[in-house]
Amino acid sequence: MLRRVVRKPPLQQLRAMLACAALSVCAAADGASPNANPAVANVARPDFTRDLQPLLARHCGECHGEKKKEGGLDLTHAASLLQGGQSGAAIVKSNADKSLLIERIDDGSMPPEGRPRLSKAEVAVVRDWINTAAKLEAGDGLPPLAPADADYWAFRKPQRPAVPLVANAGRVRSPLDAFVLAQLEAQQLGFSPDADPIALLRRVTFDLTGLPPTPEEVEAFAASYRRPTTQDPYEAVVDRLLASPHYGERWGRHWLDAAGYADTVKTDNDITGTTIREGIWRYRDYVVRSLNDDKPYDRFVREQLAGDEMLGIAELAKLPAESITPEMRELLVATGLLRISVDGTNNFERNRPQERNELLFDTIENVTSNLFGLTVACARCHDHKFDPISQRDYYGLVACLTPSYNLDRWLQPQNRHIIMSTAAEIAEMTAFNKELNTRAGELGGRAARLRKPYEPQDYEARLAALPEAIREDVRAAIAAQQDKRTDVQKYLFEKFDAQLKVTREDTLAAATPADRSEIERLDAEVEDVRARQRTPQKIQALFNVGDVPETRLLRRGNFLTPGPIVGPAIPRVLSDDGDGELFTIDECHQPTSGRRLAAAEALTAPQSRASGLLARVAVNRLWHYHFGRGIVATPGNLGRSGSPPSHPELLEWLAADFIAGGWKLKRVHKEIVMSSVYRQASAGRDVPSAALAADPDNRLLWHAPLRRLESEAVRDAVLAVAGSLDRTLGGPPVLLEGRLDGTVVVSKRALASPTSPWRRSIYLLARRNFGLSLLSVFDQPLMGTNCTQRNQSTVVSQSLTMLHDAFILEQADLLAERVRRTAGDARPAQIRAAYLFVLSRLPSSEESTACEAFLTKQAVHRGEAATVKTTNSTDLALADLCHLLLNTNEFLYVE
Numbered sequence: 001m002l003r004r005v006v007r008k009p010p011l012q013q014l015r016a017m018l019a020c021a022a023l024s025v026c027a028a029a030d031g032a033s034p035n036a037n038p039a040v041a042n043v044a045r046p047d048f049t050r051d052l053q054p055l056l057a058r059h060c061g062e063c064h065g066e067k068k069k070e071g072g073l074d075l076t077h078a079a080s081l082l083q084g085g086q087s088g089a090a091i092v093k094s095n096a097d098k099s100l101l102i103e104r105i106d107d108g109s110m111p112p113e114g115r116p117r118l119s120k121a122e123v124a125v126v127r128d129w130i131n132t133a134a135k136l137e138a139g140d141g142l143p144p145l146a147p148a149d150a151d152y153w154a155f156r157k158p159q160r161p162a163v164p165l166v167a168n169a170g171r172v173r174s175p176l177d178a179f180v181l182a183q184l185e186a187q188q189l190g191f192s193p194d195a196d197p198i199a200l201l202r203r204v205t206f207d208l209t210g211l212p213p214t215p216e217e218v219e220a221f222a223a224s225y226r227r228p229t230t231q232d233p234y235e236a237v238v239d240r241l242l243a244s245p246h247y248g249e250r251w252g253r254h255w256l257d258a259a260g261y262a263d264t265v266k267t268d269n270d271i272t273g274t275t276i277r278e279g280i281w282r283y284r285d286y287v288v289r290s291l292n293d294d295k296p297y298d299r300f301v302r303e304q305l306a307g308d309e310m311l312g313i314a315e316l317a318k319l320p321a322e323s324i325t326p327e328m329r330e331l332l333v334a335t336g337l338l339r340i341s342v343d344g345t346n347n348f349e350r351n352r353p354q355e356r357n358e359l360l361f362d363t364i365e366n367v368t369s370n371l372f373g374l375t376v377a378c379a380r381c382h383d384h385k386f387d388p389i390s391q392r393d394y395y396g397l398v399a400c401l402t403p404s405y406n407l408d409r410w411l412q413p414q415n416r417h418i419i420m421s422t423a424a425e426i427a428e429m430t431a432f433n434k435e436l437n438t439r440a441g442e443l444g445g446r447a448a449r450l451r452k453p454y455e456p457q458d459y460e461a462r463l464a465a466l467p468e469a470i471r472e473d474v475r476a477a478i479a480a481q482q483d484k485r486t487d488v489q490k491y492l493f494e495k496f497d498a499q500l501k502v503t504r505e506d507t508l509a510a511a512t513p514a515d516r517s518e519i520e521r522l523d524a525e526v527e528d529v530r531a532r533q534r535t536p537q538k539i540q541a542l543f544n545v546g547d548v549p550e551t552r553l554l555r556r557g558n559f560l561t562p563g564p565i566v567g568p569a570i571p572r573v574l575s576d577d578g579d580g581e582l583f584t585i586d587e588c589h590q591p592t593s594g595r596r597l598a599a600a601e602a603l604t605a606p607q608s609r610a611s612g613l614l615a616r617v618a619v620n621r622l623w624h625y626h627f628g629r630g631i632v633a634t635p636g637n638l639g640r641s642g643s644p645p646s647h648p649e650l651l652e653w654l655a656a657d658f659i660a661g662g663w664k665l666k667r668v669h670k671e672i673v674m675s676s677v678y679r680q681a682s683a684g685r686d687v688p689s690a691a692l693a694a695d696p697d698n699r700l701l702w703h704a705p706l707r708r709l710e711s712e713a714v715r716d717a718v719l720a721v722a723g724s725l726d727r728t729l730g731g732p733p734v735l736l737e738g739r740l741d742g743t744v745v746v747s748k749r750a751l752a753s754p755t756s757p758w759r760r761s762i763y764l765l766a767r768r769n770f771g772l773s774l775l776s777v778f779d780q781p782l783m784g785t786n787c788t789q790r791n792q793s794t795v796v797s798q799s800l801t802m803l804h805d806a807f808i809l810e811q812a813d814l815l816a817e818r819v820r821r822t823a824g825d826a827r828p829a830q831i832r833a834a835y836l837f838v839l840s841r842l843p844s845s846e847e848s849t850a851c852e853a854f855l856t857k858q859a860v861h862r863g864e865a866a867t868v869k870t871t872n873s874t875d876l877a878l879a880d881l882c883h884l885l886l887n888t889n890e891f892l893y894v895e
Contacts, residue, residue, distance in 0.1 A: 046129040048078040055122050056081075059111045078564060096127040145573055149388035153648060154373075154638040155573050158612035160656035161649045174675040175657075179650035180701050181677075187694045192703040195681040197225055199895055201237060202840045203704070204673050206894050207626055208241040210250035210713045210760075211720050215836045238673055242666045245729055246760075248292035251665075253712055253762050254625055255287050258370040258636075259337055260362075260786030261766055263733050265413050266344050267784075268768035271738035275346065276765070277413065279538040283336025284762070285730040297618055297663035298604035298611070301371065302597075305338070307331035308543045309597035324420055332418055332541040338363055338401070339540045341785070342768070343413040356407050357559045363405070364397055366786045371603070373617035373638040373788070376571075381557035387639040388573040391553055396569025396580060399551035400595045409546040418543065421536040429534040440529045447522035454510040462500045474500070531750055544593050568595040570602050574610040606659065613638070615655035619668055623654070624789070626672050628707045629699075636788025646699045680704040682895040707894050708792060711778035712761035715807075718886060719758050721837045722811040723818040726755040733765040736772060743773045745807075774808075777801045802887045812883035819878060827852055830878060838885040855881060 046052060056075045057065060064075040073085030081101075084090045091099040104110035105118060105126070118126070149155070163175045164182040171191050172178050184190055195203070201221050205213040213221075217237075224233035241247060261284060262268070265275040290300055303310065311331045341362035345351040361380055368376035378384045379394035421429070466474060474496050477489035485493060504523075508516050552562040572580040582598040603610045617638060624630035631651045634642035645651050654668065661667045672678055683703040691702050698705060709717060719725035734756050737747035746757040746764065764772055768783040777797050781787035802808055815837065823829035831851045835843040843851065855877045862880075863873035885891060 046125055046132065048081075048129065051125055052078075052129050055118070055125060059116060059118055059122075062115070063112070077562070082564060091130050094131055096130040099130055102127060102130070145388055145578060149573055150578075152388075152573075152640070153645070153652075154613055154616060155388075155609050156612060157576075157607055157609055158615060158656040158659055159652065160660070161652050163653070164649075171676045173679075174671055175653060176650060176671060176675045177677055179647055179653060183647060183700050184702055187700065189688075189691050189694060189700065189702050191676055192680040192683070194676070194679050195704060195895075197234075198222065198841055199681070200234065200679055203894050204234075204238060205241060206709065206713060206717075207673065208238070208250060208669065209244050209246035210253070210710075210716055211246055211725075212717050213840050215833075215840075218836065218840050234679075235674065238670055242669060245292055246727075247666075248288040248290075249729075249760055249762050250713075251291050251625075252284070252288040253710075254621065255291070256284060256762075256766075257781060257787045257790070258621070259287075259340065260366040260370075260783055261340050262768045262783045263766045264768055265342075265346055267342050268770065271742065271744065271770050272740065273738070274767055274770075276733075277339075277540055279417065280336055280340065280540045281731070281733050282333045282539060283340070284766075286330065286333045286336065288730065288762070291665065294664055294666045297614075297658070297665055299663070301604055301614065302600040303331055303334035304336075305367075305600040305603075306597035307334035308541055309593050309595075312593075324422060329420055329539065332420070332539045332543075335542040336540050337367070338404070338542040339416070341366055345410065346413045351410065351412060353407065353559050356405070356410055357554075360398055360401055360405050360407075361557075362785055363401060364394070368397070369636045369788055370786060371614055371617065372571075372574075373613070373620070373632075373636055373642075375637055375639060375641065380554075386641045389571050392566060393569065393571040393573075393580065395551060395553045395566040396571070396582075397599070399566050399568040400582070400599045402551045403544045403548045403593070403595055404542045406545040406549050408549055411545055416540070417538040418541050419536045420539050426536050429536065433533045436529050436533050440526050443522050443526045443529065447519050447526065450515050450519050450522070451504075451507045451511070454507050454515075459500060466496070542596075548595075568599065570599055570610060574608075574613060575602070576605075576608050611659060612655060615658045615663075616651060618665070619654040619658050620651060621788075622665070622668055622672065626669075626678060627701065628705045634789065677701050678704070682706050704895070708892055709778075709894065710790065711775040711780040714778050714892060715761050715772075715774055717891070718808065718811045719760075721886075722815040723837075724755070724758045724811060724814050726753070726759045728753075728759060728763075731763070734759055734763055736765045736767065736770070738770050744770050744776070746772065774801060774805055799887070802892075803883075808886060809883065812886060813879050815882040815886075816875065816879040819882065820875070825874075827855055831855075831881070834878075834882055834885055838882070839888070839890050851881060854884070 053076070060075050062068065063070045064073045066076055069085075071085040071087055073087075073090060074080035074083075081090055082093075084100075087100065089099075090101045096102050101110075102123075105123060108117075111117065163178045166172060166178050166181045167185055168181060168190055171181060177191075181191065194200070198218060198221070201213050201218065205211065205217070221233060221237060224236075263276050263280055265277045268274045290303075308331065311328060341359055343359050344355045345359070361377070364380075365377045368374055374387060374389065376384070376389055376394060376397070379389045379391050381391075383390045419426075463471060463475060470492070473488075474492050477485060477492035478497060478500065480489055480493075508519060511519060551566050551568075553564050553566050555561040555563045568582045569575075569580040570582070572578055574580070582595065582602060602608075603614060605611055616632075617635070620630040620632050620638070621635050624635045631645045631647050631654075632638050632643055633646070637643075654671075657671075658664075658668055680701075680703055682705065683698075687703075694700075695702060716725065731752065734751070735747040735749055736744050737749075738744050744767075748757070751757065761772070761775060764775075766783070770776075771780045777795075779791050779793055781790055815834070818837065819830050819833045823833040828848065831848055832842055834851075835841060835847070855874070858877035858880050859873045862876040
């Protein structure tokens with residue numbers, strides 16, 4: 001339990017006076033904040049800390065204070081007073097005449113005989129507080145939302161506006177076009193011409209799958225335009241891409257950004273190693289699978305917030321069960337959304353109330369910035385200064401999580417999982433692993449016997465390097481048993497053990513070539529055998545732990561200053577009844593597994609304020625990734641401190657249509673990419689001066705924006721064009737290796753297959769601070785909490801990486817081999833193939849001429865520079881050409 005800290009009354013009074021004075025000055029200067037807590041802002045209203053607590057401490061503190069709580073009644077805090085004692089509720093909020101506290105004061109039984117009685121003025125203070133302020137101290141009875149707050153565009157119920165009429169109706173392929181074109185025509189502007197078909201193919205393929213089109217797809221698309229059919233060839237491409245399994249990988253990456261996904265447990269501050277959250281990758285695969293299946297977004301959200309409660313507490317109690325259905329796994333894995341925040345409590349010394357609360361706060365920030373698109377975290381310490389989110393709203397959301405993140409019955413992250421293997425499966429694994437361990441022991445024993453002759457020699461050589469006076473003492477200290485070493489021996493062991501220890505590398509260096517080869521073979525076989533061991537399937541799920549605890553509003557966000565009890569709730573501004581409560585304050589104490597499910601259902605209720613906000617955030621994020629900028633340019637902040645929408649009616653139409661269409665994301669994608677606004681050409685050299693003058697930043701979308709590929713798409717595209725991409729879906733992450741020089745590369749350890757290092761970037765180990773260097777240089781975000789909008793920089797390290805990184809050079813060589821296999825030795829054919837692979841187009845005549853000259857010059861240079869004349873200089877020149885094409889802006893950008 002958290003220890004309650006009671007400050008001395010004089011200090012409390014001083015702080016309250018200063019706070020009230022400051023608030024009075026602010027109110028006089030700026031007017032009262034529409035979200036200000038009236039219990040604080042109205043100085044005339046009694047305040048518990050300022051007015052009531054000193055009084056109660058003086059008259060009642062001996063029996064109901066910090067040291068003694070007769071009858072279970074604690075009068076040191078408003079929250080504990082409101083909770084009451086063994087005799088029941090001490091007060092009836094807003095009714096002093098019916099309150100037990102007043103009854104006992106009036107009949108003289110409290111304070112007891114011998115203690116000073118309350119004066120009439122003091123009794124009046126108690127009565128006044130109960131009648132006017134107790135409800136506010138309890139966190140309920142808040143004033144109605146201001147009309148301006150309730151009517152703010154992001155919080156309205158979804159309602160589809162009428163599609164506007166436009167003069168150039170011939171360019172309207174979708175209602176989206178009409179909304180965009182209406183604003184353009186108001187500025188005497190219009191759409192740019194349609195993009196070149198091949199440029200459009202490359203654009204939509206990258207947008208929907210994160211990969212470039214193959215040469216076969218380019219040629220088939222070009223041919224389809226030469227032989228018109230009843231179906232639009234572009235629509236057929238869109239349908240194919242949306243059905244591709246790579247769609248879920250591409251858009252799953254965007255969701256994982258906003259969710260704050262990482263494979264690591266703690267803050268990840270050591271480049272050489274980190275703690276991996278075992279099995280959390282199943283949540284990543286759940287996201288990819290759900291998007292590929294086009295799971296309705298409202299269902300997608302409910303499963304992640306409350307999959308375990310959708311399953312039911314009775315089913316959870318049976319785990320591990322004899323029969324586990326795919327649905328059970330799916331619903332439990334989905335709650336991984338609530339398990340990916342930084343959790344430092346795995347260490348005993350950091351398993352403290354502060355870290356526990358920080359995990360709760362980080363989880364609230366991840367969920368709200370992702371789903372609500374609001375900066376709710378401000379309300380942890382005080383009512384939000386811009387948006388109508390109060391502290392009660394914030395801790396109402398916290399109360400939805402505390403049955404699972406139970407601060408009093410805390411589960412450390414290494415213990416917070418569910419075993420989803422049946423008893424029979426576990427028994428089978430145990431028997432299988434026993435055989436493997438026996439085999440590994442035999443192989444390890446053979447390797448140890450081979451190493452043995454070489455170990456003493458090296459050890460004795462190192463020991464001989466020590467001063468002779470301590471040599472034998474050090475030998476004795478190292479040979480002694482750990483629990484029998486003297487203090488001197490302990491000191492010698494700690495100082496010299498690491499220096500004298502014979503490592504595997506030392507042994508191998510001393511061994512004969514034949515023994516070295518055999519030792520390495522045996523060690524590799526041992527590692528392979530151990531890698532094949534099976535472990536019970538762990539799901540990093542969220543689930544309820546023990547009875548439901550109290551959740552208290554924390555004053556100034558400090559767990560040492562708990563305030564009133566708060567029940568589970570969604571923000572009032574998102575509640576259609578203006579209350580937000582999911583249960584009454586009494587119901588919220590009962591052991592129930594329904595808090596998160598109730599919140600999830602309230603947030604996704606059809607045609608509600610909450611679902612309207614969730615839909616606006618979702619479609620705005622889709623727009624952001626298709627156009628490089630959302631209709632609201634701050635996708636993580638749709639509140640008053642964020643950017644206003646550039647096309648407000650378009651955003652409303654998209655959100656309402658999204659809900660009406662069954663919350664289907666692929667339907668929205670298709671609506672966007674089939675539109676004329678999406679299919680425009682990017683701005684070329686002949687840009688209309690009127691358009692530049694009226695809209696230089698292209699906020700009105702009079703041309704398609706030029707966009708650089710994200711970090712993962714850069715790496716995946718390099719692998720794809722080189723023909724080396726491993727397209728395997730799902731599974732444990734490919735490990736990374738942090739080097740002392742500051743670089744992070746793909747590890748060669750524990751690979752599932754030889755091509756695992758070339759899997760898509762979404763399957764690389766997701767670290768919070770130390771991502772793969774190639775990805776980091778292209779702005780892969782850090783994951784302290786989450787990322788709703790990536791930064792995009794243009795820095796010299798990107799060019800240097802593309803020129804010198806070992807991975808890029810390796811893939812350029814593989815691309816050259818692919819070109820040779822496809823085109824043979826004829827240079828013109830090689831140039832055409834290289835352009836088609838890398839840039840999805842054929843070279844112009846000028847480019848062909850320049851490339852032939854480059855190949856000739858580079859072959860001579862390579863031949864002259866070669867120290868060993870074994871490599872064909874023309875092959876090296878072709879690899880250089882492929883490397884050159886990978887370094888072009890046209891490869892790194894989508895137009």
